[in-house]
Amino acid sequence: MQASNTPLRAAIAFAVLLTAPSATLHVGAQSATEPSRIAPQSVAEMRSWDTTVDRMTRDGGLKLRQRRDDPMLESRTHERFDQVHKGVRVYGADLSRQLEDGLTMSIFGSVQTQIALDDVTPTLTAADAREAIARESGAELPATYEPELIVLPLEGRFVLAYTGRAFGSEGLYRYFIDARTGAVLRALNDLKSQAAIGGGRGVLGDNKKLSINKVGSTYRAQDVMRPPSLLTFDMKGNLQRTLAFLNGVVTLGPNDLGQDSDNAWSDPAVIDAHAYSGYVYDYFYRRFGRRGLDGADLEVVSLVHPVDRNAVLSQPISIVGLFYVNAFYAGDGVMVFGEGLPASLTLAGRNWNYMAGALDIFAHELAHGVTDFSSQLIYENESGALNEAFSDIIAAGAEFYHQAAGNGPLRAEYLMGEDVVTPGGIRSLANPGDYGDPDHYSRRYVGPQDNGGVHINSTIVSHAYYLAIEGGTNRTSGQSVTGIGFANREQMERVSYRAFTQMMPANATFSVARAATLQAAADLYGAGSNAVRALREAWNAVGVN
C-alpha cells in the first residue's frame, strides 16, 4: 500500500470488503423453523418426496411458479414450486422437480412442515409497508411500489411480513416489515455486487463492434438486433439521477442512452458495456439455449458513469464502495457499472478502471440476473455463496468463450476482474488462497460479514468447478483431481448451468449443490461419465459431501 490517501483507501476497503447487512435482528437457526431439506439419496426417497409434492400441490401447500422445457435434453421439463401457507408464500421455501415424460427424475428443495401461524390477515396495508421501507432505506419509493406479503421463518417462529427491495444510501437491501406491528424485522443486503473495476480506452484499447439504434442522425446505445432490447445508459456522473432511477422515481428516456453523432464511438465505458451486454447474451444463448436473463428475452439495462470519477474524494464511503469500485445487478435486468478511480488513486494496492471494461464482471452480474429468474438463491450464507459462485462460473465460461486463453489483458483465465482491477483482479478460482479466500469447506467463513460470506465462501464451490475441469491438487486437503480437461470445459459449464438454474432450490446448501451438479452431470453425460467422476473428485477435494 502506498502512503498517500491512506485514510480514503482504508475507508473504501471497509466499504468493499465488509458488505455486512445492517440486519436489525440477528438471525439464528432455530429448530422450529428449520425447513426439511430435500435432496433424496435413493429412488425410494425420491418417490416418497414426489408423492408429498403432489399431495401438497393438491392441498394448496405448493404453488407451481414456473414450468420450463429443458433446453438441453428433449422430453425433460423442470418445475419450480413455492410453498404457500393459507395462500401466502413462505419465504425461502421452494423446490424444483425434474420430469421426463411426466416421470420424476429429481427433486431438490426445502419445505416447512409445521407452520404455526393461523391468521394470515395483515394489519398493515401494502402502502403502510412501503412507507416503512422508504423510512428505513431513505429511498424515495413510487406509489406503484408494492411489497409482497409473506410468511417469514424467523428465530424459531413464523411471522407474517411484507418484503420489498429498496435502494437507499446504504445500497440495495431487501427489507422485511412485520405485517402486524410495522417493525423492521430484517434488512438483507440484496445487492449482487462485484467489487472489481474496469475500462481503459475503448475497453483496453481493443476494437469492438456495437449493435446500435440509429434514430434520425443520432446513434444510440440500444441493441435492436438481438431478441431482447439491450440498453446502455450514460448517467453522465449524475449520482442523484442514478439513485432516482434505481428507486423507480424517474424513468430513463432515449436521451439518456449512450449516444454518438457519427457512430465512431469514443466513450470506452459505453463501448464495453454495450458490447459485453451482447457478448453475454450470446454466450447464454449459444451455450445453453437460454434467451436472456428470464429465458424470455427480458430487456437488459446497463448504467455506466453513475458517478463522477473525479469527485471520488468528496463522496461518502458507501457511495465509493457502490458506484466507484463495484458493479452490481440491481434486479429486473438492471446493472450498474462503477466508475473506477482516478489513475492517481489506488485501493488495496490496485488500480481500478471502469468496471464495464471487464467481460467477466459483466457476465458475473448478468448471471445474478439469471439466478434471480431461476433458482433465486437467497443472498446469504451458503445459498448466497452458491449465488456468487454461479456468477463466477458463468464469468469464467463467458471469458473462455469469447477470449483466447492466456494471461494478460483480454485473455481468458480463472481470475475475476483482472482486466480492470490491476494487477491481479479480485478472486481466483484456481488458487482462492492467493486472495485470502477459502479453497476448502473446513476453511469456510462463518461470521456475519459479507452476508455470511457470500463472496468469501463462493470460492469453495468455484474452485471445485475449476478442479473438475483443469484437475490438480487442493492445497488444503491435498486431494488430487483428474479434470475433464480444458477441451471439454463446455461439459462442466453445462452441468453447472443445469444444476444452478434448473435444479437448485433457493436455500440450497453446498451439499445440495454437490448433489444437484452430480445429478446434472449424470443427466447430460451419463452416470458413469468422466464428468460425473471428475465432479465427484472435485467436491471431495474441497470437502463438500
Added chain:
Amino acid sequence: MECGGCQLTRALALAAALVETLGLSPVRAQSSNWGAWGANGYISLNGLYDTESRSSDLVTRPEINLEEATITASPETGRKPLYDLTAGGRVRGNLGFGFGVTFGAKTEDAPVRGSIPHPFYFNQPRTLDDSTTLERSDLLVHLAALWLLPVTDRLAVTAFGGPTWFQVKQETITNLTLRETFPFDRIAIDTVERERLTRSRWGYNAGFDVSYYFSRYFGVQGLVRYSNGTVTISTTRAESEPKLGGLHAGGGLRVRY
C-alpha cells in the same frame, strides 16, 4: 484453363466432318472459277450459338459490418445465342477481306459465394451461398483475311482469320444487403447493388464457313468461328478477368453480289 488452339482444331474437325457428311468432297479448285465470290463479294446474316460453358469469377470486396467482405459471383457467360453479320470481298485470286459483327446479351442466374463479416464480432465471417442475376453483353467486331475454296458452282468453303475487337458490358455486384436474423449464422441475399462495367480489348478470330447457293445471288451458309481474348475488370471494388469470345457456330442466309 481453356485451350484456344484445341478449340480451333475441334472446330475445323467439325467442319471437315460436316463437309464429309454432306457428301461434298472438295474438288481441286480451278483458278478460273470465281463464281463463288459473285461479282464482288458476299454478305451473310447468321444466328450463332456460343457453344462453350464459361463462367468467370467476379470478385467484389465491399465493407460490410466494419470489415471487408469478399463476394464472388460466377455468372455463366457462354451458352448464349448471338446475332452475326458478316461480309467478304475479293481482293485477289482466292484471297479476300472479311468484316463481321457479332452481338449477344443475356441475363442469367449467377452463383454467389461470399465471406461476410459478422455484425457483432470481428474475424468471425459467415459463409454466403446464394445466387443472383447478372446481365452481360458482348460485341465482337472481326476483321479477317479470307481464303475461298470453290467446290462446285454452288458450293464453296471459306477459311478465315484475323483480329477481333471485343467490347464487354458486365454487371457486377458492388454491394448487397442480407436476409439474416439472430444469431446471424445463416445468411441469404436480400437485395443486390449492381454496376455495369464496360471494357474493350483486341483479340483474334479464326474459322471457316460452307456456303451453298440456290440461285445466282442467294444461298445459305454454315459458319464456325473461334475467337479469343480476355479483359481485366478492375475497379476499387471489383476485379475479374472475364474470358471473351469462344467457339460460335451457326448459320444463316448469304447473298453474293
